[in-house]
Amino acid sequence: MIREQEDIIIQTICRFFIPFMQVYGLYVLVHGHGSPGGGFQGGCIFAASFILMAILYDLSEVKRRFSEKLNVVFFSLGVFIFVGVGWLCLLLGGNFLDYGKLSKILPADPVMARYYSIAVIEIGIQITVMAIMVSIFVDLLTGGEHEGAAEEEDAGSNSK
Amino acid sequence: MIWQLNLMFLFFAVIAAVTAVSVKDLLSAVVLLGAFSFFMCLLWTEMGAVDVAFTEAAVGAGVNTAFFVAAVSKTTRRTKD
Numbered sequence: 001m002i003r004e005q006e007d008i009i010i011q012t013i014c015r016f017f018i019p020f021m022q023v024y025g026l027y028v029l030v031h032g033h034g035s036p037g038g039g040f041q042g043g044c045i046f047a048a049s050f051i052l053m054a055i056l057y058d059l060s061e062v063k064r065r066f067s068e069k070l071n072v073v074f075f076s077l078g079v080f081i082f083v084g085v086g087w088l089c090l091l092l093g094g095n096f097l098d099y100g101k102l103s104k105i106l107p108a109d110p111v112m113a114r115y116y117s118i119a120v121i122e123i124g125i126q127i128t129v130m131a132i133m134v135s136i137f138v139d140l141l142t143g144g145e146h147e148g149a150a151e152e153e154d155a156g157s158n159s160k
Numbered sequence: 161m162i163w164q165l166n167l168m169f170l171f172f173a174v175i176a177a178v179t180a181v182s183v184k185d186l187l188s189a190v191v192l193l194g195a196f197s198f199f200m201c202l203l204w205t206e207m208g209a210v211d212v213a214f215t216e217a218a219v220g221a222g223v224n225t226a227f228f229v230a231a232v233s234k235t236t237r238r239t240k241d
Binding site: 028036037038040041044045047048051133136137140141143 | 210211213214215218219222227230231233234
């Protein structure tokens with residue numbers, strides 16, 4: 001539905017902006033526990049770079065770089081990181097997401113363990129939010145009927 | 161915190177919201193909702209809630225507008241009512 005852009009202004013601006021947006025998303029992530037920002041905002045900015053890529057190229061280019069299978073892996077990985085840190089705290093004798101207990105296995109005192117563990121769960125939040133935002137955009141744009149899905153089903157039935 | 165500035169941003173936000181509801185063109189309504197999000201973002205920044213304003217700028221003005229444009233492109237551009 002979205003065709004590849006012929007306009008040189010849109011091409012130049014998008015090619016210029018996409019790397020900066022991704023670096024800015026990572027900046028927001030790593031400064032999230034000291035200043036405004038964090039995993040959710042950083043993930044939204046990162047997803048906006050993929051949306052801009054879908055506007056610049058067509059949707060199949062985004063799917064080639066960031067396929068649906070990779071998307072499922074990413075948003076599962078983010079939830080896994082978040083809940084994994086929480087359960088690690090439970091296993092070490094604290095409450096759920098009680099980061100101070102992680103000082104038993106990290107080479108840091110409880111205050112610094114809490115500081116760095118927040119960064120770790122923010123990474124999980126960022127990965128999940130980015131994958132879900134891209135997934136929502138692709139679903140809205142294609143009406144849930146992916147162009148690659150039929151081919152994958154054909155390939156799957158052939159391999160069986 | 162300057163209350164005159166707050167009142168001005170609130171005024172613009174209300175105008176953008178009312179216009180977004182009453183306009184017939186759905187794509188214009190999407191752009192007006194983006195403007196509404198931007199004015200709410202300015203209002204929250206002015207009130208000192210920088211984190212909320214940042215979320216509003218990233219989600220409300222950035223990603224939501226793209227989502228609504230994608231949704232409008234699957235339907236008609238003019239409203240029936």
